[in-house]
Amino acid sequence: MATSCRSSTRVILHLLRVRSIRSPSSTSAILPGRHYSQRHDSGFFSWGQRARQWVREQGLSRLARPLIITSASIPVLSQSRTDPSSTRLPSNVPIELSRIMLPDDTNSSGNVHGGTILKLIEHAGHIVANRHCNRNKPDASAPVTTVLVRVDHMDFHQPMYVGEVSQLQAAVTFTSPHSIEVRVDVWAENVITGDRRHTNEATLWYVAVPADVGNLLQPVPVPQLENLSVEERERGRKRYEAQKAARKAKSAENGTTTTTHRVDTIQYAPSGFAEEHTVMASQSTLANLILPSDCTLTGHLMGGSLMKQMDNAAGICAARHSKSRVVTACIDAIDFHSPIMNGEVVFVTARMVFASARSMEIEVTTEAEGLGAGSRRITNTAYFTFVSLGKDKHATSIPSLKVRTPEERERFEKGRTRYEARKKLRKEAAAQWN
Numbered sequence: 001m002a003t004s005c006r007s008s009t010r011v012i013l014h015l016l017r018v019r020s021i022r023s024p025s026s027t028s029a030i031l032p033g034r035h036y037s038q039r040h041d042s043g044f045f046s047w048g049q050r051a052r053q054w055v056r057e058q059g060l061s062r063l064a065r066p067l068i069i070t071s072a073s074i075p076v077l078s079q080s081r082t083d084p085s086s087t088r089l090p091s092n093v094p095i096e097l098s099r100i101m102l103p104d105d106t107n108s109s110g111n112v113h114g115g116t117i118l119k120l121i122e123h124a125g126h127i128v129a130n131r132h133c134n135r136n137k138p139d140a141s142a143p144v145t146t147v148l149v150r151v152d153h154m155d156f157h158q159p160m161y162v163g164e165v166s167q168l169q170a171a172v173t174f175t176s177p178h179s180i181e182v183r184v185d186v187w188a189e190n191v192i193t194g195d196r197r198h199t200n201e202a203t204l205w206y207v208a209v210p211a212d213v214g215n216l217l218q219p220v221p222v223p224q225l226e227n228l229s230v231e232e233r234e235r236g237r238k239r240y241e242a243q244k245a246a247r248k249a250k251s252a253e254n255g256t257t258t259t260t261h262r263v264d265t266i267q268y269a270p271s272g273f274a275e276e277h278t279v280m281a282s283q284s285t286l287a288n289l290i291l292p293s294d295c296t297l298t299g300h301l302m303g304g305s306l307m308k309q310m311d312n313a314a315g316i317c318a319a320r321h322s323k324s325r326v327v328t329a330c331i332d333a334i335d336f337h338s339p340i341m342n343g344e345v346v347f348v349t350a351r352m353v354f355a356s357a358r359s360m361e362i363e364v365t366t367e368a369e370g371l372g373a374g375s376r377r378i379t380n381t382a383y384f385t386f387v388s389l390g391k392d393k394h395a396t397s398i399p400s401l402k403v404r405t406p407e408e409r410e411r412f413e414k415g416r417t418r419y420e421a422r423k424k425l426r427k428e429a430a431a432q433w434n
Contacts, residue, residue, distance in 0.1 A: 090227045091132040094171035094183075097124050101164050101188075107315070107327070109389055112160040114315070114328030115308030117186060117200060122148060122304025124170035125182040125204040126296075132172045132180060133208045136223035144220060145296060146180065146206040148303030150243055151334040154202045159327065160188040167196075173203075174236030175225045180206045181236060204303075205243060211298060217339050247335050250381070278402045282320035283351040286313045290344050301340040306366065309348050310334075310382060314362040317350035318386035321360060322398050325389045329359060332383040332418065340368045340379055347376065353383070353408075354415025355401040360386045361415045383418065 097120070105116045129146040137144075160166060167187040174181040186200035207219040228236065274280040286309060294305045311328060318326040340346060347367045354361040366380035390396040403409045 091128065091136070091172035091225055092227065094169040095124070095128055095131075097127070097168045097170070099166050101160060101162050101166055103162055106162055107325075109325045109327060109393065110161065111327055112162070112164075112166070113308075113311070114156060115311035117156075117160065117166070118307040118311060118331075119302075119304035120166060120168055121184045121186065121200065121202050122151075122204065122302065122307065124168040124184050125202075125206065126302070126304075128170045128172055129180045129182055129204075129206040129208075132175075132225075133222055138223065143211040144208040145211040145298050146208050147217060147298075147300065147336075147339060148204060149179070149207055149336050150205040150247065151303070151307070151331070152203040152205075152243065153331065153333050154200060155330040156200060156328050158188070158197050158199045160186075160199055163190075163192075165189045165191055172225055174228070174233070174240060175222055176237075176240050177221055177224075178207055178219050179240070180208070180222055181239065182206065203239070209298065217298070217300065243333075246333060250333070250335055251337070275402065275404075277321060277399045278404055279352050279408050282317045283349070284313050284316040284320065285347055285349045286316075288346050288348075290340060290342055290346060292342055295342045299342040301342075301344075301346070303336060306336075306340065306346070306380065307334065309346065310350075310364045310366060310380065311384065313348040313350040314364050314384035314386065317352060317362050318360050318384075318388075321352055321355070321401070322386075322388040324396065326360075326386045327389060329385045329387045330422070331385070334380060334382040336380055338368070338377055338379045340366075343371065345369045345371060346379075350384075352401050353411040354419060355398050356419055357397055358387060358395050359419070360388075360398055360401075361419065362386065363411070383415075385422075 099120065101112050101116075105112050107113045125148070126146060130144075133144050133146060165188070167189055168184055169187075170182055170184040172180055173183045182204045184200075184202045184204065185198065186202075187196055188199050189196045208222045209217045209219055288309060290301050292299075294301055296302055315326055315328070345368070347369065348364060349367070350362050350364045352360060353363045362384045364380075364382045364384055365378060367376040368379045369376045387395045388398050401412065403412050
């Protein structure tokens, strides 16, 4: 009997072991709320360690419990069929979503399109944010859904290719009274060689709204994440305050609000009449009608679908300027000022604001227009950084951006400041691990 119990325990612990975030070339691990690093830090815990620690705390390590595997490949334990929530894994134990990358997912360079990765990241974040809100409701109140309001700065560390499996691990890492922070890490696995690489990490912020179709998307309180340490909660609070301050500063700088207005600062030149390597020569606008397939059950556009459109427009702009193949290098924080609803038309405009020797910064502005309204409102603003690739798929030099007006010069200098700030952050991060 004892042998049988020990065997059952080993099986349960094996199934509970969320895949540790490690690879042959990296001995790193991640604790929710902590930044990913390419090198080992003995102070970090892997996702699997967090799950096993939770099992021990629940007194389950010596018992054989029924095991239910969810569609998202995360185990959910239940002591009884009548109360499956009694021992459910906390929201900050991550789920994992996997999908093989197909030719439809690539850009012209053969890499997986940056917009595809952004869309997958937001899908994973949307799932865990919704699960947290609806599984942890204090009472039998009406169901809610979550709306993406911000994506923090994100780097694309390594490319992903056709045939590789994308693995996304997402978990809730902090909650304020009305918002949810979700951390998503992306891995690429070559199932033939076994190589596994960390390609992206992202921090997304959501708010909860009633799930009734046709509601006004009025935010409602969210359940609080209870099993955080004092240190984790304090770090989360600082991240929350920092993103709030950044949103306010960005809105004040750009003059963006949720009121209806036009983007009067964007000008267009007749095709073929713009001087080469100027702002107007590469400026690009995409228009798209929002359909139900792009939306959630509440009828608003999924943030991941919009980010993919923004990446498409920015990529076209970068390719027009550099006359070469381009890939997304990083994205500054994206703020979602106003929801876009089913049936509206979205205009995504990308224009060059800065070019260094090997990178291009593109400002992307999104407008939404109701077909019967005749006016537009700004819904999103973001800065995408692209690099140009040569035939050997290595970064190549980029033509200088010709600025012709005081407004273009002002935007260029602000872009230079952001470029220098990003370089400084990368150097500081590299020095931290040397």
